[in-house]
Amino acid sequence: MxxxxxxxxxxxxxxxxxxxxxxxxxxxxxxxxxxxxxxxxxxxxxxxxxxxxxxxxxxxxxxxxxxxxxxxxxxxxxxxxxxxxxVGRKFQTPSIYDDLTVFENLEICYPRGRGVFGSLFFRRDQAVIDKVREVAATVLLTERLEEPAALLSHGQKQWLEIGMLLIQDxxxxxxxxxxxxxxxxxxxxxxxxxxxxxxxxxxxxxxxxxxxxxxxxxxxxxxxxxxxxxxxxxxxxxxxxxxxxxxxxx
The missing domain is CATH 3.40.50.300 (P-loop containing nucleotide triphosphate hydrolases)
Known part of the structure:
Protein backbone atom coordinates (compact mmCIF):
# COMPACT_ATOMS: atom_id res chain seq x y z
CA MET A 1 0.00 0.00 0.00
CA VAL A 87 -7.97 13.10 20.43
CA GLY A 88 -9.63 11.43 23.45
CA ARG A 89 -7.96 8.78 25.60
CA LYS A 90 -9.41 6.43 28.19
CA PHE A 91 -7.07 4.71 30.60
CA GLN A 92 -7.56 1.28 32.15
CA THR A 93 -8.75 2.57 35.53
CA PRO A 94 -11.91 4.68 35.34
CA SER A 95 -11.47 8.25 36.56
CA ILE A 96 -15.07 9.19 37.21
CA TYR A 97 -16.34 11.25 40.14
CA ASP A 98 -18.15 8.75 42.37
CA ASP A 99 -20.09 11.29 44.42
CA LEU A 100 -21.42 13.18 41.40
CA THR A 101 -24.42 11.96 39.43
CA VAL A 102 -23.98 10.45 35.98
CA PHE A 103 -25.43 13.69 34.58
CA GLU A 104 -22.88 15.83 36.46
CA ASN A 105 -19.98 13.59 35.42
CA LEU A 106 -20.93 14.16 31.78
CA GLU A 107 -21.72 17.84 32.30
CA ILE A 108 -18.29 18.74 33.76
CA CYS A 109 -16.62 17.34 30.64
CA TYR A 110 -18.67 19.52 28.31
CA PRO A 111 -16.11 21.76 26.56
CA ARG A 112 -16.55 25.35 27.72
CA GLY A 113 -12.93 26.37 27.98
CA ARG A 114 -13.08 26.25 31.78
CA GLY A 115 -11.50 23.99 34.37
CA VAL A 116 -13.26 20.81 35.42
CA PHE A 117 -15.11 22.18 38.43
CA GLY A 118 -15.86 25.58 36.96
CA SER A 119 -18.67 24.07 34.97
CA LEU A 120 -20.55 22.93 38.08
CA PHE A 121 -21.43 26.55 38.74
CA PHE A 122 -22.87 27.31 35.32
CA ARG A 123 -26.53 27.69 34.66
CA ARG A 124 -27.53 24.54 32.80
CA ASP A 125 -28.33 25.73 29.33
CA GLN A 126 -30.42 23.66 26.96
CA ALA A 127 -27.51 22.89 24.62
CA VAL A 128 -25.61 21.21 27.47
CA ILE A 129 -28.66 19.29 28.68
CA ASP A 130 -29.37 18.05 25.14
CA LYS A 131 -25.76 16.99 24.61
CA VAL A 132 -25.61 15.16 27.97
CA ARG A 133 -28.83 13.28 27.16
CA GLU A 134 -27.63 12.39 23.67
CA VAL A 135 -24.33 11.01 25.01
CA ALA A 136 -26.06 9.18 27.88
CA ALA A 137 -28.29 7.41 25.35
CA THR A 138 -25.23 6.44 23.29
CA VAL A 139 -23.48 4.90 26.31
CA LEU A 140 -26.64 3.17 27.59
CA LEU A 141 -27.00 5.27 30.75
CA THR A 142 -30.21 7.24 30.14
CA GLU A 143 -31.96 5.47 33.03
CA ARG A 144 -29.11 6.26 35.45
CA LEU A 145 -28.61 9.99 34.81
CA GLU A 146 -29.70 11.19 38.25
CA GLU A 147 -27.88 8.45 40.22
CA PRO A 148 -24.50 8.90 41.87
CA ALA A 149 -21.83 7.32 39.67
CA ALA A 150 -20.74 5.21 42.66
CA LEU A 151 -23.88 3.07 42.20
CA LEU A 152 -23.04 2.02 38.64
CA SER A 153 -21.80 -1.48 37.83
CA HIS A 154 -18.17 -1.89 36.76
CA GLY A 155 -19.21 -2.01 33.10
CA GLN A 156 -21.44 1.06 33.39
CA LYS A 157 -18.56 3.02 34.94
CA GLN A 158 -16.46 2.17 31.88
CA TRP A 159 -19.31 3.37 29.65
CA LEU A 160 -19.64 6.58 31.64
CA GLU A 161 -15.98 7.26 31.11
CA ILE A 162 -16.37 6.72 27.37
CA GLY A 163 -19.30 9.15 27.57
CA MET A 164 -17.11 11.72 29.34
CA LEU A 165 -14.80 11.58 26.32
CA LEU A 166 -17.63 11.57 23.76
CA ILE A 167 -19.13 14.76 25.14
CA GLN A 168 -15.92 16.50 24.02
CA ASP A 169 -16.64 15.17 20.53
Missing part, protein backbone atom coordinates in the same frame (compact mmCIF):
# COMPACT_ATOMS: atom_id res chain seq x y z
CA UNK A 2 1.58 3.33 -0.95
CA UNK A 3 0.68 6.20 1.31
CA UNK A 4 1.61 9.27 -0.75
CA UNK A 5 1.04 12.37 1.33
CA UNK A 6 -1.27 10.60 3.81
CA UNK A 7 -3.93 13.22 3.42
CA UNK A 8 -6.62 10.54 3.42
CA UNK A 9 -5.86 9.20 6.88
CA UNK A 10 -7.25 10.43 10.17
CA UNK A 11 -4.06 9.21 11.83
CA UNK A 12 -0.68 8.62 10.18
CA UNK A 13 2.02 7.24 12.47
CA UNK A 14 5.42 7.07 10.75
CA UNK A 15 8.78 5.87 12.04
CA UNK A 16 7.62 6.28 15.61
CA UNK A 17 10.36 5.38 18.07
CA UNK A 18 10.83 5.82 21.80
CA UNK A 19 13.75 4.64 23.88
CA UNK A 20 13.83 4.36 27.67
CA UNK A 21 17.43 4.02 28.91
CA UNK A 22 18.59 2.57 25.61
CA UNK A 23 15.65 0.12 25.39
CA UNK A 24 13.45 0.71 22.33
CA UNK A 25 9.91 0.27 23.65
CA UNK A 26 8.51 1.35 20.27
CA UNK A 27 10.80 0.78 17.33
CA UNK A 28 10.32 2.56 13.98
CA UNK A 29 6.55 1.96 14.00
CA UNK A 30 4.32 3.04 11.11
CA UNK A 31 0.58 2.54 10.74
CA UNK A 32 -2.38 4.40 9.27
CA UNK A 33 -5.95 4.68 10.54
CA UNK A 34 -8.92 5.60 8.35
CA UNK A 35 -11.96 7.65 9.22
CA UNK A 36 -14.69 5.62 11.00
CA UNK A 37 -12.29 2.72 11.50
CA UNK A 38 -11.99 0.59 14.62
CA UNK A 39 -8.32 -0.42 14.82
CA UNK A 40 -7.43 -2.96 17.49
CA UNK A 41 -3.86 -3.29 18.73
CA UNK A 42 -2.95 -6.67 20.21
CA UNK A 43 0.26 -8.36 21.32
CA UNK A 44 2.06 -9.88 24.29
CA UNK A 45 2.82 -7.94 27.49
CA UNK A 46 5.70 -5.54 26.93
CA UNK A 47 4.97 -5.30 23.20
CA UNK A 48 4.61 -1.51 23.50
CA UNK A 49 0.82 -1.25 23.10
CA UNK A 50 0.10 1.25 25.89
CA UNK A 51 3.28 3.19 25.04
CA UNK A 52 1.93 3.75 21.52
CA UNK A 53 -1.22 5.36 22.97
CA UNK A 54 0.97 7.40 25.36
CA UNK A 55 2.96 8.69 22.37
CA UNK A 56 -0.14 9.58 20.35
CA UNK A 57 -1.77 11.49 23.22
CA UNK A 58 1.45 13.28 24.24
CA UNK A 59 1.90 11.61 27.61
CA UNK A 60 5.27 10.30 26.42
CA UNK A 61 7.58 12.20 24.06
CA UNK A 62 8.77 10.36 20.95
CA UNK A 63 12.51 9.94 20.42
CA UNK A 64 11.95 9.97 16.65
CA UNK A 65 9.18 9.77 14.07
CA UNK A 66 5.90 11.49 13.42
CA UNK A 67 2.28 11.28 14.55
CA UNK A 68 -0.05 13.19 12.25
CA UNK A 69 -3.69 13.57 13.16
CA UNK A 70 -5.69 15.01 10.24
CA UNK A 71 -2.35 16.19 8.84
CA UNK A 72 -1.43 18.02 12.04
CA UNK A 73 1.84 16.99 13.69
CA UNK A 74 1.15 15.98 17.32
CA UNK A 75 4.61 15.00 18.58
CA UNK A 76 5.52 18.57 19.61
CA UNK A 77 2.14 19.45 21.15
CA UNK A 78 1.32 19.37 24.85
CA UNK A 79 -1.15 16.81 26.15
CA UNK A 80 -4.09 19.21 26.59
CA UNK A 81 -3.52 20.69 23.12
CA UNK A 82 -3.74 17.19 21.65
CA UNK A 83 -7.05 16.70 23.49
CA UNK A 84 -8.21 20.03 22.09
CA UNK A 85 -7.19 18.93 18.59
CA UNK A 86 -9.74 16.10 18.90
CA UNK A 170 -13.21 13.69 19.74
CA UNK A 171 -12.50 12.53 16.19
CA UNK A 172 -10.11 9.87 17.47
CA UNK A 173 -10.91 7.86 20.58
CA UNK A 174 -8.32 5.59 22.22
CA UNK A 175 -9.39 2.90 24.69
CA UNK A 176 -7.12 0.65 26.75
CA UNK A 177 -8.75 -2.74 27.44
CA UNK A 178 -12.30 -1.38 27.66
CA UNK A 179 -13.97 -4.72 28.50
CA UNK A 180 -11.59 -5.94 31.21
CA UNK A 181 -13.66 -7.24 34.13
CA UNK A 182 -16.99 -6.92 32.32
CA UNK A 183 -19.76 -9.49 32.29
CA UNK A 184 -20.53 -11.29 29.01
CA UNK A 185 -23.64 -9.19 28.50
CA UNK A 186 -21.72 -5.95 29.09
CA UNK A 187 -19.03 -7.06 26.64
CA UNK A 188 -21.64 -7.63 23.97
CA UNK A 189 -23.22 -4.24 24.68
CA UNK A 190 -19.78 -2.59 24.58
CA UNK A 191 -19.06 -4.12 21.17
CA UNK A 192 -22.32 -2.63 19.94
CA UNK A 193 -21.53 0.71 21.59
CA UNK A 194 -18.08 0.89 19.93
CA UNK A 195 -19.53 0.13 16.53
CA UNK A 196 -22.04 2.95 17.01
CA UNK A 197 -19.48 5.53 18.14
CA UNK A 198 -17.16 4.68 15.25
CA UNK A 199 -19.69 6.14 12.81
CA UNK A 200 -17.88 9.33 11.87
CA UNK A 201 -14.91 8.94 14.20
CA UNK A 202 -11.93 6.62 14.46
CA UNK A 203 -11.36 4.35 17.45
CA UNK A 204 -8.13 2.64 18.53
CA UNK A 205 -8.57 -0.15 21.07
CA UNK A 206 -5.95 -2.15 22.95
CA UNK A 207 -7.42 -5.54 23.75
CA UNK A 208 -6.40 -9.13 24.43
CA UNK A 209 -9.79 -10.87 24.38
CA UNK A 210 -9.67 -12.30 20.84
CA UNK A 211 -13.42 -13.00 20.70
CA UNK A 212 -14.08 -9.35 21.46
CA UNK A 213 -11.41 -8.30 18.95
CA UNK A 214 -13.10 -10.36 16.23
CA UNK A 215 -16.43 -8.72 17.05
CA UNK A 216 -15.27 -5.10 16.77
CA UNK A 217 -12.12 -4.78 14.65
CA UNK A 218 -12.02 -3.39 11.13
CA UNK A 219 -8.26 -4.02 11.19
CA UNK A 220 -5.91 -5.54 13.74
CA UNK A 221 -2.30 -4.48 14.30
CA UNK A 222 -0.16 -7.02 16.13
CA UNK A 223 2.78 -5.56 18.06
CA UNK A 224 5.79 -7.53 19.24
CA UNK A 225 8.84 -5.91 20.84
CA UNK A 226 7.73 -2.46 19.71
CA UNK A 227 7.37 -3.41 16.04
CA UNK A 228 4.49 -4.54 13.83
CA UNK A 229 4.43 -8.31 13.53
CA UNK A 230 1.28 -8.50 11.41
CA UNK A 231 -1.65 -6.38 10.29
CA UNK A 232 -4.99 -7.26 8.72
CA UNK A 233 -8.46 -8.56 9.52
CA UNK A 234 -8.99 -10.36 12.84
CA UNK A 235 -9.46 -13.57 10.84
CA UNK A 236 -6.20 -13.18 8.89
CA UNK A 237 -4.22 -12.27 12.00
CA UNK A 238 -5.60 -15.30 13.87
CA UNK A 239 -4.25 -17.60 11.14
CA UNK A 240 -0.82 -15.94 10.96
CA UNK A 241 1.85 -18.50 12.05
CA UNK A 242 4.09 -15.79 13.55
CA UNK A 243 1.20 -14.34 15.57
CA UNK A 244 0.25 -17.81 16.82
CA UNK A 245 3.87 -18.39 17.73
CA UNK A 246 4.61 -15.22 19.73
CA UNK A 247 1.16 -14.42 21.07
CA UNK A 248 -1.91 -16.58 20.53
CA UNK A 249 -0.18 -19.90 21.18
CA UNK A 250 0.54 -19.02 24.82
Missing amino acids: SHGSNTDFVLAVEGLTVSFDGFRAVDDLSFYVDDSEIRVIIGPNGAGKTTVLDLICGRTRATAGSVRFRNRELTQLREHDIVRAG PQLLMLDEPVAGMSITERRQTADLLRRISQGRSVIVIEHDMDFVAEIADRVTVLHQGRILAEGSAEAVKQDPQVIDVYLGH
